[in-house]
Amino acid sequence: MATLESPPPGTSSSAMRNAFGTVLSALILLLIGVLAFSIRLFSVIKYESVIHEFDPYFNYRVTQFLSKNGIYEFWNWFDDRTWYPLGRVIGGTVYPGLTLTAGTIWWALNAINIPLSVETVCIHCVWAAAEAYSAPSIVLTSQSRDGLHVFDDFRESYAWLSHNTDVDDKVASWWDYGYQTTAMANRTVIVDNNTWNNTHIATVGTAMSSPEKAAWEIFNSLDVKYVLVVFGGLIGYPSDDINKFLWMVRIGGGVFPHIKEADYLRDGNYRIDSEATPTMLNCLMYKLSYYRFVETDGKGYDRVRRTEIGKKNFKLTHFEEVFTSHHWMVRIYKLKPQKNRIRGRAKKLKLKTSSGLDSKAAKKNPWI
């Protein structure tokens, strides 16, 4: 048996140095990775481990579908719960890298009996898409004397929609909230953050800028049941639909010429106070945002626009309020069904009731 030769002199110390160097560089690389990862988990740690931005909700929902239905269904998926009534070919238009990575990780972990849910896997994979955004927009907090106050109105409204409306009800809102509504409230939307169809977005924008009756006609033609608006005037949340209203007017006006931006401007500004134009005070967005708002403080002071509103007491004729969240950030309205009209008879009925007859008896008779 050959004897072990002692290593040549001078190499033991360099071998030690090499080994030490390798370990040190490996450790430094590991630390860089951990630091990079932690920075992106900032909003998750500060607020909660949910997806905070708008767009990643789309990736989450797509990964959910993939994990539930498998890769073949995913490639062939035509989503009818968005861009109603057009739908969207998700299988053909999505960038699948993020989704497939998350889905593969979830599947691999579940195969070795580590039961992580799809939500958890997505939060750790979605930081790449969330890089472009810095402020989380699902949960808002503010510091007060009594500690941290949480504004969870968005999720409150999405949870209400998902449990207290029918599965096939359509919800119309501005496109910002499309992905979140389909993912969290599980309801069909008209437009979403994908913004691939400008005419469809313009239709929704025109409806929001039109008076109640015209808006009702547009939404009814799209089979919409609920309209959702975001209103920040009570608590001072600046990214609400009234501040985004100029885009609804411009995009709507770009496709439908009867919407003219000048009708909504007073001296070149969008106003909602007593100086506002009549078109502005009559449009659906104004009415749905400020309906009964004056009853909160008696004056109707909008904390975002920092002024009292122009039209304070008004009734809704074609919509009814079905839900407003705790801090008034999300307001949901339902389209009122059309009244049955019988030509000619309506006038006779009015005469009868005004002469003092019991209106209940008149309503019970089915032939009137």
Next chain:
Amino acid sequence: MAARNWIFAVAVAVAVFLSLSTFSSAQDLQIVNAERRIDLSSHIVKAFLTLKVENIGKDPAADMLLAFPPTQIKNLAMVQALAVTGKKKKKIYLPLDVKPSEQPDAPNDAGYFLVSFATPLGPGETVTLEVLYILTHSLEPFPVEITQSESQLVYYRDSAVVLSPYRIKQQTTFFKTPSTRVESFTSVEPANRAGKEIKYGPYEDRAPYSYAPVIVHFENNSPFAVVEELVREIEISHWGSLQITENYRLTHGGARHKGVFSRVEYQSRRSISGSSSFNALLAVLPPRVNSVYYRDNIGNISTSHLRTGFKKSELEFEPRYPLFGGWKATFIIGYRVPLEDYLFEAPDGRRYLNFTFGCPLVETIVNKLTLKVVLPEGSKDPSAVLPFAVNQDLQVKYSYLDIVGRTVVVLQKDNVVPTHNVPFQVYYTFKPIYMLAEPLMLVSAFFFVFVTSLAYVHIDLNIVKK
């Protein structure tokens, strides 16, 4: 031929004799005095029945029957009976065995429960029984739909006289309503109302199976919190903790909400707006509870407040939105408790878990409760012991680092009320050596990784020697 006739006659005589003996309890007992107090304050109707039973026959009676109309039988969540001995301050209450019973020839499909006396009641003796029975889903909202500013009115249907297979010499029934607003109540003389109490009686000498239907229409704004389905999973980990996860599907079981929900009215005129709606819920948790979370499928719900104590912990929590009639909410509550409070060793060497059955929410009905006890990997011979009937089943669950899976004891019960929150036990055998399975698995995995990397670094894979 004559022999056949004779045999036939004997058979008839035997049949008559047997039928007489099955009905012996019906004819030999009578109820001297019956007082019934029905509490209608919440949507869980509690009835307290005090019966003074006398044996008027010649044979001792071992048991007696309680009868219920068929509409009440399906809503009965629990029937309990106590025998009362002693007087005034020295009363002793002895629990009696109560079982559902099928009787042939039940008039109008009445349902029965059989109460077994502690000692057979001799001829001429009397015994006083306290019976408690609990009815769920027995308050019918009328009007069926109400707006936000209306109060909730409900119907309660019952009988002015106690339904019983025995003659009742004297009886009185009291109904207690939560408020003084009673729209109407059926009058069966003598009947009168004073404040929150409606008194029917006293009625003298009623024949067996007497029944006088009454309807009470009154206001009840107590929270009609109904959990449609609750799945509770208790995971035993021998490393020292019990992890409990509860999935709730909650709904408001009262008059349906119609029309507008106006947040401004709800917030400004809270006393009259949404008077039958509820927002606050209370869950009673074990004392040394930690890592409590309250979330739903879209994330954490921040509206909760936990108070830990020595005897119990209380979690006050609110759903994301107030619940009006017909509205639903789902959520998950999870918490962890130390194992030493709940896992014990039986004298025969088996281990057993002693935990509380039922739902931790106060004053809530659970329509369908599924309780799953997940035993550690390697447990054998599971069995559950409960003081009332449940459906039992076994399942397998695969969790972290499982190879053969964990046995799950599944207990299922319908129509659960807070009175069902009693301790129950689950027994199983477990060899302590199985505890090493998971650490050994992890150790050997890392060992394998290191050995392969060592080998890779030191083995010369060149084909041609350099």
